[in-house]
Amino acid sequence: MLNNILTAAGLIFLVFGVFVFFSAVLGLYRFDYVLNRMHAAAVGDALGIFCILVGVILFHAPTLSSMKALLILVFLWITSPVASHLIAQVETATNPNLKSECKVEKR
Amino acid sequence: MSDGREKSAWRRFADWVNGDSEPIDRTTQYVMNRRPPRQEEPPELHEQRERLRLKKFLGLYPLAAGFLCVALIAILFATVIYIPPFGQPGNPTNNEVSRHYLEYTEEETGATNAVTGMILSYRGFDTLGESCVLFLAVSSVMMLLQRDKNNTDEQTLHRLRREDAIERTHPDNILRKSAKLLTPFILLFALYVLFNGEISPGGGFSGGAILGGGLILYSSAYGPEQLSRLLTRSLYDTVRITGLMAYALTYGIYIFAGANGIKLEMEWMMIVIDLAVGLVVACTIYGFYTMFQRGKV
Numbered sequence: 001m002l003n004n005i006l007t008a009a010g011l012i013f014l015v016f017g018v019f020v021f022f023s024a025v026l027g028l029y030r031f032d033y034v035l036n037r038m039h040a041a042a043v044g045d046a047l048g049i050f051c052i053l054v055g056v057i058l059f060h061a062p063t064l065s066s067m068k069a070l071l072i073l074v075f076l077w078i079t080s081p082v083a084s085h086l087i088a089q090v091e092t093a094t095n096p097n098l099k100s101e102c103k104v105e106k107r
Numbered sequence: 108m109s110d111g112r113e114k115s116a117w118r119r120f121a122d123w124v125n126g127d128s129e130p131i132d133r134t135t136q137y138v139m140n141r142r143p144p145r146q147e148e149p150p151e152l153h154e155q156r157e158r159l160r161l162k163k164f165l166g167l168y169p170l171a172a173g174f175l176c177v178a179l180i181a182i183l184f185a186t187v188i189y190i191p192p193f194g195q196p197g198n199p200t201n202n203e204v205s206r207h208y209l210e211y212t213e214e215e216t217g218a219t220n221a222v223t224g225m226i227l228s229y230r231g232f233d234t235l236g237e238s239c240v241l242f243l244a245v246s247s248v249m250m251l252l253q254r255d256k257n258n259t260d261e262q263t264l265h266r267l268r269r270e271d272a273i274e275r276t277h278p279d280n281i282l283r284k285s286a287k288l289l290t291p292f293i294l295l296f297a298l299y300v301l302f303n304g305e306i307s308p309g310g311g312f313s314g315g316a317i318l319g320g321g322l323i324l325y326s327s328a329y330g331p332e333q334l335s336r337l338l339t340r341s342l343y344d345t346v347r348i349t350g351l352m353a354y355a356l357t358y359g360i361y362i363f364a365g366a367n368g369i370k371l372e373m374e375w376m377m378i379v380i381d382l383a384v385g386l387v388v389a390c391t392i393y394g395f396y397t398m399f400q401r402g403k404v
Binding site for chain 1: 288
């Protein structure tokens, strides 16, 4: 019984994760500016990865491999925002016409 | 080289290779000089013809692309149909070779993991060749890209100094903190994969790649000088060469002992070979990164 519930929940998470990744890829192709596209890609990297790995964890709930999936999740959640941050920083540092693309806040 | 006009055969050959050679006889020279200059057609005509060509190409291109795709798909499907079904006992891959590997790997090579036993022992020469390829690749990249006072001008030095100064005064705190958090775990995991290769999936190549990745992360977060103070050029070369030498020596001993029927502690040799391959791979990856970025280790 518990196993069935876990499998159903994992399936829901997996399907939602696939949907998030689909929308991320769609955004990556539809948007035309670096920062917008990066936003779409980062949604897939954070929420999509979260949903898919939680689904995998629920499938193999009390085993060692599910703990390994949890470690993968932690690793990706630390690294992928840093990567997005670096891409955005390079864009803001190298694009001279940044003001025409988006609002720039002076600090 | 009698009076300066007569060149040596080697010199003429070198000129010919470089494309500097002059026409030998005077007739050729005369004909080349007398050739009428090329007729330039009017630009409108040229443009029109180019547009026509482009139109023809664009009409043909989707057709050719579609045909190519359909043909490739047909070939692949035809191949897939003839592939034997997955996991059947009567498949041609299920022959005595793989059975022998699976049954005798542990006692013949000392590795519990059959894949490691295969790449490091049964096919060790292949892996030795791969390590040599990596070693030579990073050596040639060093030859081409290493920065010294002969191939660096004042401008490049100035630019490099300015980049360093910017990096020093504007450290990226997010990157630094996350690199500080992650690098120890990445290096630890690399060591785990390296030393655990003979009893579980993993081994020299994957462990070395993770090790090199950790080094690259640290170097990009804290600046290349921070790491090159620890991993100097001489240490880098020592590690690289020692890895390859250790592999060659250990594998030589391995083959010699096996041919003469001497019993050895083979598990330890597996671990040494694994470590050697891992060091070579890590040095290659890190060397590529730092050579292309800075031109020095």
